[in-house]
Amino acid sequence: MIFPDTVIDVDRLTKTYRVADKDPGLVGTFKHFLARKTCDICAVKEVSFSIKAGEMVGFLGANGAGKTTTLKMLCGLICPTSGYVKVAGFSPKSRQSEFLRQITLVMGQKQQLIWDLPPLDSLKLNAAVYGIGPRESRYRINELADMLEIGEELTRPVRKLSLGQRMKAELLASLLHRPSVLFLDEPTLGLDVNAQAKVRAFLSEYNRRTGATVLLTSHYMADITVLCPRVLLIDQGKIFHDGQLDALVESLSPNRQVRLELNQDVSPEAFEAYGELKDCENRVVRLLIPRHQLTEAVTKLLANFDVIDLEVNDQPIDELIGTIFRAGKVK
Amino acid sequence: MKLAGLSYQVARSLLSTQYAYMLEYRAEIALWALSGLLPFIMLSLWSNTQAGLDLGFKGFELSRYFLSAFLVRQFSVVWVVYAFEEDALLGRLSPYLLQPLHPLWRYAASHLAEQATRFPFALCIAGIFFVINPGAFWLPSLWILLLTWLATLMSFTISFLLQSLIAALCFWNEKASALERLLFVPYLFLSGLLAPISSFPPEVRKWSSLTPFPYLIDFPARVLSGLNVDVLGGFCIQILWICILLPLVIVLWRLGVRKYTAMGA
Missing domain, CATH: 3.30.70.980 (YebC, transcriptional regulation domain)
Incomplete structure (x- = not known):
């Protein structure tokens, strides 16, 4: 069923990768050189779900289950092999400018900030890219910096920041254009307990203030239990549970x-x-x-x-x- | 008005950020500038023969040509394929693709910022050249400097588009820079970096004129050094190459992005 306020709508979404299939050892290397073998790996198999505006949904699965591939398709980084996907009314694979202004993707293990410069330089660049004026960008940076409890770190080179400080700066950079749909791929990865709690509190506050829709993957269950009333469970590319976390826990235990x-x-x-x-x-x-x-x-x-x-x-x-x-x- | 996401504000912000970034690596850039001394090595080889005179280069014309070739090379050097390949392999391209700005603008800004950082080093090397070879000193007119700047900018644009075309192949083949290395050989010989194109046999000159290479170094260097050159014809051919390469880059990029697998990200 499609809700009138559905922000993310996915129907039978599938992604297949073609990968090299090489036997180990020298013989395998020669065989592979002479007759290259490939095989198709279905990373995501006919996944269907919809998410309403303002929902915070946890996306859970083991490594290689298909979480990140799904997120990449939802934000338009990769094209689906088949299936239907609409995010904020747009087809992500077209990556229209208006669509890109409404979304953000935060990857815990990747960074968009320029390594050798202070985060403020990257933030000013992002503000220009999204057409945010100097006064408005200053206001938004201050607002987000307050929420994230980050200040003077913004004027230090990124390479000199701790992992937690860097992650906060990354979040600031990703949210400067006030996206209405957030794709968060393990945003607390590698952070200590305190930093994790601060990032969680920030995300919760951001959702409360802006009504943004959030799809979050994490290996830390605390991220999911604190932030996401609803969870999607994916395994081997297939979603096998979509429902409230409480109901899931109740049914399991x-x-x-x-x-x-x-x-x-x-x-x-x-x-x-x-x-x-x-x-x-x-x-x-x-x-x-x-x-x-x-x-x-x-x-x-x-x-x-x-x-x-x-x-x-x-x-x-x-x-x-x-x-x-x-x-x-x-x- | 925006062109693939680029407005005046974005361009200004990109250039200032990239310039700040390049200044962090000023020592490395100085070494890169020094590594472009090949035209001076070629000059020393040519100076010990009568070939320059035989080919009609009088007085210090050959010295000025090679100094000009050095300067043009400094401000038209392109490395986008290597940066792009690394970004694509390490997943750094992903955040660029998710912003309403064509990623190639970022690379173009990096190159221009790097050129601005190189500028004082290149001037110093030119100054040292004149100290060693005072007879070769000349001061081009403002008009010649303007024409040289334009020809060098066009040369940079052609090189940038040519490498971007190869870089777009990274969407299919992760090591597309190998193709760039293959192109480096004709570039080296046919651009005028090793020898002025006029020194080549007529048949080679004829065939090389069908490639973009002579318009990358030889043409702007001849303009700067005041040698005999068809300025209007040279600019027309530079524009023609830009008109050929630009749509190819746009089409190949669009096709390539659909193949992007965002590996490493």
Whole structure:
């Protein structure tokens, strides 16, 4: 279904690369030289989804799953082999000027800033390229710099900046023209925990202020859980889950684990009414309780038993996602 | 008004940014300027023979020709294919392709900024040449300087378009610079860098005039050194080559971008 405010609309998008297929060793090298063999690799297979204006969507997948190839097709860097794609009403592969003014692509492992000059030089150039006047560009640079908590770093050569400072400057450069669609490919890659948190907070604030649509890939689950209520899961070029992150977690792990440390000996049968008993040894009990019964069950446990300590655990989300990728499907 | 994303403001900003960037590498650029001394080496070889006189070069005309060839080369040297190849291979081209400005403008600005950085070094080398060879000193008129600047700019444009054409092949073959190396041989011999075109046998002169090479060094160098040259004819042929190469670059670029795989990015 196409929503009236759909910003990204993708239907059966496919990308196939032709790559050299060479056997290893000297014999393989000669054979390849005399009769070059190639094979087609389908990086993205008939992917379909749509994203509404202002949505922040996480794009998850293992290395080589097809995330970056999809992002490159969406921003017009590479042409799809087949399928339909519209972003902000434009066909990305035409790379019309009006389209390019509405999007940005941030790649965590790549940079657009000029290495030997301060970021401010690259920012001024970007402002000119996007037709932003000097006064307006100063205003926008100050505004974004405040949000990113970056200041004097803008006048130091890029090569002298730390990875976190550089990433902030990259984000500033990528967002100076106020794009309405952001493609973020691992924007927190290699950053320390504090820097990651700052970048996340900035992206969230940018989305709140501008209503920009964001499609984000990341290997850090915290990026996804903090920023993206909706996730797309891709594996071997195919999307196998498109939905709310909470619902995904709920479906993957419907129970929570409750660990009780008791001040008395109690028979294991006494806990069967509260949930699935996993373990009961040395006055330590482990129970799996359905999420929707958790509050009620914990209240009763505390009322009916002499509890010294109580812990409620969730299976870490990256473990859950890892489980899905290993299985290649959502149950 | 914008031409493939280029406006006056963008051009000014590109040039000032690239000039700042090139100044960071001024020492390297000075060495590049020094590496262009080939015309002086050729002059020393020619000076020890009677060939110059036999070919009708009187007095210091040959010295002035080679100095002019050196200066024209300094301001028409092009390396876009190497920069482009590296950018395409390392994925640096991707952000350029996602901005509303044709990436070739960036490379053109880099070249012009590099020429501006070279300018004082080239003048110093010319000054040293006159100290060593004071008899060769001459001061061209403002009109001749203007014509030389125009001819050199056209020479640079032809070279830039020729290399851009080869660079666009990087979309199909990552090592397109090999083709540029192949073209360097006829460039070296037919451009007038090693010897004035007038010194070549009539048959070679005739065939070379069908290529763009004599209009890259020989023509502007003859204009600057005050030698006999068909100025109007030379400019017409330079414009003709630009008119041939420009549409080819545009078409090949458009076709090539569709093949771009954004590797490394």
